[in-house]
Amino acid sequence: MPTSQDMTTDLGPGLLDALQHQVAVFARRAEQTRLGGVGQVRNSMDRAAYLLLNRLDQEGPMGVKALAAGMGIDSSTVTRQVAPLVDTGLVKRTSHPDDGRAVVLQLSPRGQARLDEVRASRRELMRQVTDGWTESERESFCTLLTRFNTALSARQAGQGTAEGPAGTEGQAPPAS
Known part of the structure; x- marks a missing residue:
């Protein structure tokens, strides 16, 4: 309160x-x-897992290094964060289509279903929190928050932080 x-x-x-x-x-x-959503799904996926699954959904299968670079975090951090997602079947490790020796991470069907469920729950939370706002106010807030996150990312990237967000992590996911 x-x-x-x-x-x-x-x-x-x-x-x-x-x-x-x-x-x-x-x-x-x-x-x-934890802005986790509402109902049964509330607080059921941590921020790191959500951001990793969301990136794999938006950009498709990729290696650990590409995933880390796009999120502005260290490869060892991604490896550590992905391990439980692989263990629970939300992410699959597969061979790279062009180089069978390389491994890529891919959202599994179970991971896609789970991500869709969490997104729906979080979308409902955002609807409830902004109840009474006009569509224009929601759009303005999203635009400004995205701009703020992008500026923070750029500042952190310029300072060379290994753990800070960078890339497009702060950008709003596509409307669904």
């Missing part, structure tokens, strides 16, 4: 102070709720 301090935007000398405060409040709320 938001406190009056959480909702305050007049925090100091300017708009940037209010912005940084609201970003901090958002980060806390997102972590508390």
Whole structure:
């Protein structure tokens, strides 16, 4: 439940102070709720798994290095994060079509079904949270949040962080 301090935007000398405060409040709320969705699916897929499955769905089968590069994280991190997805049958390791020695990661049918279920749950959460917003307000918020995430990614990529988001991770997934 938001406190009056959480909702305050007049925090100091300017708009940037209010912005940084609201970003901090958002980060806390997102972590508390994990923005996992609603119903049975709520909080049932962690952020790393969701982002990996989403990337494989959007871009198709790829190797660990390509997946890591596109997400702006280290290959060892991707390997560690993918292992439980392979173990649970959400991701398959297959031979590269052009080079049978290379391995690519691919969303399995089970992974696709699970991702679709989680997306639907999260979509419903976003509908509920933005209930009362106009379509234009939702579009503006999504556009600005995407722009904010892209700017953060570019800043982190420029600083050479291995664990920070980069690439298109911050971009909004295609409308479904």
